[in-house]
Structure formats: C-alpha cells, structure tokens
Amino acid sequence: MIHPKSIPFILICFAIFLAGCKHKKATVEEHSIATDTIVVHNFNSLEPLLHTDSETTHIVNFWAMWCAPCVQELPTFVAYAKNNPNTEVLLVSLDFPKDIETKLKPFLKEKGITPKVVLLDDADANSWIDKIDPNWSGALPFTIIFNNKSRSYHERTFESLKDLENEVKKTINNQ
Amino acid sequence: MLVVLVAGTIISCKNNAKNQDQTTTAINQDKDNHEHPPKHPDDRKGPPRGNHSPEQTKTLEEIGGYNFDDVATDFELKNVDGTMVSLSNYSDAKGYVVVFTCNECPFAKMYEDRLIALHNTYAPKGYPVIAINPNVTENNDRESFEAMQKRATDKNFPFVYLADEKHEISPKYGAVRTPHVFLLNKERKVKYIGTIDDNAKSAKDVKVKFLENAIEALENGTKPNPNFTKAIGCPVKIG
Numbered sequence: 001m002i003h004p005k006s007i008p009f010i011l012i013c014f015a016i017f018l019a020g021c022k023h024k025k026a027t028v029e030e031h032s033i034a035t036d037t038i039v040v041h042n043f044n045s046l047e048p049l050l051h052t053d054s055e056t057t058h059i060v061n062f063w064a065m066w067c068a069p070c071v072q073e074l075p076t077f078v079a080y081a082k083n084n085p086n087t088e089v090l091l092v093s094l095d096f097p098k099d100i101e102t103k104l105k106p107f108l109k110e111k112g113i114t115p116k117v118v119l120l121d122d123a124d125a126n127s128w129i130d131k132i133d134p135n136w137s138g139a140l141p142f143t144i145i146f147n148n149k150s151r152s153y154h155e156r157t158f159e160s161l162k163d164l165e166n167e168v169k170k171t172i173n174n175q
Numbered sequence: 176m177l178v179v180l181v182a183g184t185i186i187s188c189k190n191n192a193k194n195q196d197q198t199t200t201a202i203n204q205d206k207d208n209h210e211h212p213p214k215h216p217d218d219r220k221g222p223p224r225g226n227h228s229p230e231q232t233k234t235l236e237e238i239g240g241y242n243f244d245d246v247a248t249d250f251e252l253k254n255v256d257g258t259m260v261s262l263s264n265y266s267d268a269k270g271y272v273v274v275f276t277c278n279e280c281p282f283a284k285m286y287e288d289r290l291i292a293l294h295n296t297y298a299p300k301g302y303p304v305i306a307i308n309p310n311v312t313e314n315n316d317r318e319s320f321e322a323m324q325k326r327a328t329d330k331n332f333p334f335v336y337l338a339d340e341k342h343e344i345s346p347k348y349g350a351v352r353t354p355h356v357f358l359l360n361k362e363r364k365v366k367y368i369g370t371i372d373d374n375a376k377s378a379k380d381v382k383v384k385f386l387e388n389a390i391e392a393l394e395n396g397t398k399p400n401p402n403f404t405k406a407i408g409c410p411v412k413i414g
Contacts (some may be wrong), residue, residue, distance in 0.1 A: 066281045069410055094407055096281075123374040124382070129405040138370075138405040139352035175262070 018102035029076050039106065040097050040119045042118040043128035049090060049118070050132065055147050062120070064094040065107055069142040069157045074113055079161050081115045097121050126131065145171040150160045202247035209278040239397050240349010241365045243402060247357060249271070252307065252337035253320070255327040262305065262363060265289045269301030270366070270393050271359040272386070275304070278326045279317045279363045280409035283353045285375050287330055290354075293371075293387065294334045302390050304334040309411045311344035318320050345411055352408030358399070366393055369404030
C-alpha cells in the first residue's frame, strides 16, 4: 500500500509532526508553571474585561511595579476586595512580560496582593488609551469602576479605603 | 500523505493550544470567560454596554496646561552643570523640543538613547532637546539633583537636563507623565504635545515617529499631524 520509497519521507513528516507539538507543549508548560498564571493581554483581548453585562461591581486598576504611587495604593484594592468579596477586582499591570516570573510574581507574593492580576502588553498606547477613556492622559495609576449600568474613571491615587468606597458608592448607587 | 500529516499537526497543536486556553481560564477563575476577545481587530466589543461613551469630555484647558498655539512660558532652571538655562539662551533656535523626563521611570529610560539621537540630528538644524525633570526632589535619592547629574554623566547627555525644583513649570505646561513632549516653534507657540513614537519598549519596532514627523512639519512650515498623542508613562508627582 505504501510505496517503499516514500517511507523516509513519511518518517520525516512524522518527525516534523512530533517536533511541532513538542514545541507547543513546552510553551504551554512555560505559561502555567504555578497556579498563579498571569495572562498577557493585548488591548483587543483586554477590552472585554473592561465591560460587563452583570450588576456586579467591577474595579479595574491600571498600575505597574515601577509606578510608586500605584504600589502605594495597591493595599487599598486588596482591602476592598477582602471586604467586598462580591466585587470583581482586576489589577492590570503594565509591567514588562519578561519580568513576570523574576519580578512580578515575587512582588505580588511579598506584598500579599490577592486580587486577579493580568498584564497588558500593547506597544502603541496612543491607539488604545482613548478607547478606554478619552480623558485619560496615559499616566498611571488609572482606575475604572463599573457595572452594566454605570461607570466612572479615575486618573489619580485613592487616598484611603474610605475614598475608594465613596467613589464606588457614587458610581454604582449614584450616592 | 504529506497534506494529511501537516493537517494532523495543525489540528493536534490547535487542540493543545485550546487546552492551554482552558487551563489558563480555569486557573484564573475568569468569570468573564464567556466574553471572548473580538475576532477581528475592527470588531470592537467596547462602548455600547455599561454606559460607556468614549468621548473627550474635558478640554485641554480643563486637563490643565497649554492648548495648541498657546505661547509657552520661558523659565530659568538649573542645569546639571550648575548653570541656569532659559529658552531665550538659544538665540539660533527655530524651535524647542521640551521633554519632561526623569531618572528612574522605565519609560523615560527606554527613550534616553532615542532622545540623544534626536538631539544630535535636530539640534544642528535648530531644534534642541530641552529635558526637564518635573519629579526632582531631595527627598528621593534617585530623583535628586545629584542623581540627575550622575545620570547625565553616565549617559553622556548632549542636551541640557534641567531641574524643575519648585515644580512650577511642569504644571504650567500640563506635563502629567514622563516622558511627555512639548514641541514649541521659534515664538514658543505649542505645536505638538505627546509621545516620542509609537513603541516605547522597542526602538526597532517603531512604526510612527510622531515627534520627528512633527519637527519635520515645523521645518517645512506645515502643521504637525497628529499634533496630540498619548502614551503610558510614569506619573508626574506634583508638589
């Protein structure tokens, strides 16, 4: 059925087949070493996370390890998430993908940052900053508070947990 | 036969990739996982829901700082060599590339070499780079005047690097992040505000050189387009 001359050819193809998948597998393992995988998004894959169909309160904070005021206010989000388990808190890091394993994960562990963290790596920020909020200059930190009905944008540091709580109330409950 | 094997490879690996997605989703307990990313770049999932209207509701004036064609203030700020520098010192200038930058911000650092190259290209043509540190403070070893001097020496800055010690100049311009560029013409009228190019992390992957294009436009007597761009940057610490 199989022509003898084609056997080496088939073997080569099979080798390519195996090599292709092995490579893929290696990549998969690399991205899920620990239980705390940090997904790297571009703007298009991040954007759906900035909207919701539900009434659940969402807080999305854009930050980075290199941004001192951002690091200062992280405990505020951690505390808010603990006090309000029904709120979805998402921390969007603008750190560098190469630093995820060596710097970001150790940083999150050391600081006890428990809310979900994803990374946004999309070079041409001028093309997507306005799609998030045209009034955002691009400076960090930047926070969005929203559910399916209301949303508010904050290009500033929250001074305290109380400050953040008030802004959430104002946004979600129109208080 | 080859076709079948190649197809097999693709399918097999695709499954693998799919598994990876599922694992990632499960690990992250992504409750929004029904919301898949848009399939096409133009198929944005954005605005309609959640009362989101992406409109610029603040004017440049409300944001603070200069509007286009406003005459930017001159200043007298201390350079890293100890001399006081004003824009009026540059009698031959056809324009000024005023860049608010600092020592420690990774985005500022990634642009240092590009600013050096820009100055070396455009200062002889009459468009010098004037770097100003809006975050200078004696309370932070890494943003002190001495640290600025060290950075300027280490990197051999060919341009002046000025300390906005009273933090008065940056808010007047409306500098909110580092690096933040204000391109002024000869009369100090603001002609371009924004970022240097469209890729901070990788100079070799830059597609649009916003600042260079704007300088070329001034040189050719045309209006920079775009004249306003945004970028992610470190916050300017006020006060």
